[in-house]
Amino acid sequence: MGWLSFLTREKKEDLSKGLEKTRRSFWSRIAGLFSGKPRLDAADLDAIEEALISADVGMDTTVKLIDRLEQRLSGEKPDAQALQVMLAEEAMRLLPETPQQQPFTLPDGIRPYVILVVGVNGVGKTTTIGKLAYQYRQQGYQVLLGAADTFRAAAIDQLAVWSQRAEAPLIRREPGSDPAAVAFDTVSAAVARKADVVLIDTAGRLHNKVNLMNELSKIRRVIQKVLPEAPHEVLLVLDATTGQNALEQARQFIAATQVTGLALTKLDGTAKGGVVLAVADRFGIPVRYIGVGEKMEHLQPFDGHAFAQALFGQNEE
Ligand SMILES: Nc1nc2c(ncn2[C@@H]2O[C@H](COP(=O)(O)OP(=O)(O)O)[C@@H](O)[C@H]2O)c(=O)[nH]1
Ligand SMILES: [Mg+2]
Structure with missing residues (x-):
């Protein structure tokens, strides 16, 4: 996809730390999903939906994410890591492309x-x-x-x-x-x-x-x-x-x-x-x-x- 990150490793660590509360809270809500049953069912999707709403992803955006997840899974049950990858990929698709210019640099020719x-x-x-x-x-x-x-x-x-x-x-x-x-x-x-x-x-x-x-x-x-x-x-x-x-x-x-x-x-x-x-x-x-x-x-x-x-x-x- 040609994502070229301008965040250094250190900045990514800050980011990860900064999002820790949200991430922990999200996973704690769906922790139960990954034990027992081999296939994903409607209740699992409900749990993921609730966890997204609790993280303030908002109703409309959550529904979009859940729809896409459902399509991708078509009855399969992901493990936690696969779910993480899918959620991250689908979340990225919602975000407008990040400008690839170096951060904190001004466009040429416009001063002030x-x-x-x-x-x-x-x-x-x-x-x-x-x-x-x-x-x-x-x-x-x-x-x-x-x-x-x-x-x-x-x-x-x-x-x-x-x-x-x-x-x-x-x-x-x-x-x-x-x-x-x-x-x-x-x-x-x-x-x-x-x-x-x-x-x-x-x-x-x-x-x-x-x-x-x-x-x-x-x-x-x-x-x-x-x-x-x-x-x-x-x-x-x-x-x-x-x-x-x-x-x-x-x-x-x-x-x-x-x-x-x-x-x-x-x-x-x-x-x-x-x-x-x-x-x-x-x-x-x-x-x-x-x-x-x-x-x-x-x-x-x-x-x-x-x-x-x-x-x-x-x-x-
Ligand atoms: N923890 C944390 N505090 C922040 C952040 N940004 C702003 N604050 C705090 O939010 C409070 C209000 O900020 P201020 O700039 O005065 O808000 P303003 O009224 O919109 O100008 C201050 O105590 C800031 O230190 C942030 O990213 N993280
Ligand atoms: Mg102020």
Whole structure:
């Protein structure tokens, strides 16, 4: 299939560790399947279906997986390893092809490359920006951050800490100022300073959905006054620990604004890691990054092949 992984062995270990809760929980639910009867029956498929739903793969995606599994098995009973391989293969077929470009490299000729980061409060936007800034800096790019989450002083200060850590200058205004004005300042400064990449943080107060979406539109328009083709990416951050809620957030943001990529955080803290499959299958928008831990390098570029293996791989321990 020509899958060329850009994840090092070490990163694959982080990934496997990050998905451990989901994987363990999944296999513990179907452990009983592999003793006794020589052939697979309907009850076995029900058990697998339930285990997938418990892992937050979501109803629609689970049904697809079960259908395909049923076709492939046609009455045969796989051992645990064969089931693992099949699940991983079928999961991969659901994922949009992972771009084969080196992670954290920018496309040629687009400078500054503007990334707008959106999502509800607490999902990990600011942290993800900090980690991305660090990774882009590692590649030698000049990075500029924009603190367009202006509602709380703490939010700006949090980004300021990342700015120092990643050595990426921050454009900010007073708390309470207009987020679109900060976005404008940031992109203008990036043009003037010939920065390579711009990461703009935004607020995500969901209690006023209409306002939030209007505000994101306004930020886009203002950015386009400086650079008509920007933002080049709109990254929607989702918290994997919220399972089906993350799916609902994705639905709302995708309907309201032009999302080009997804980041799913906190996979290390949940048994609901299957939500990555649900989101990728449902919306067909590429998952760009996943968070498998708190450290800088724990924000990984998403590799569908490695992900599917790590999600369904057995626990040998
Ligand atoms: N364990 C873990 N925690 C994360 C990850 N990503 C973000 N967090 C934590 O989630 C919390 C909220 O993150 P923050 O970036 O402030 O969210 P924001 O409100 O969307 O900007 C912080 O405590 C982060 O450390 C991850 O991949 N794994
Ligand atoms: Mg934040």
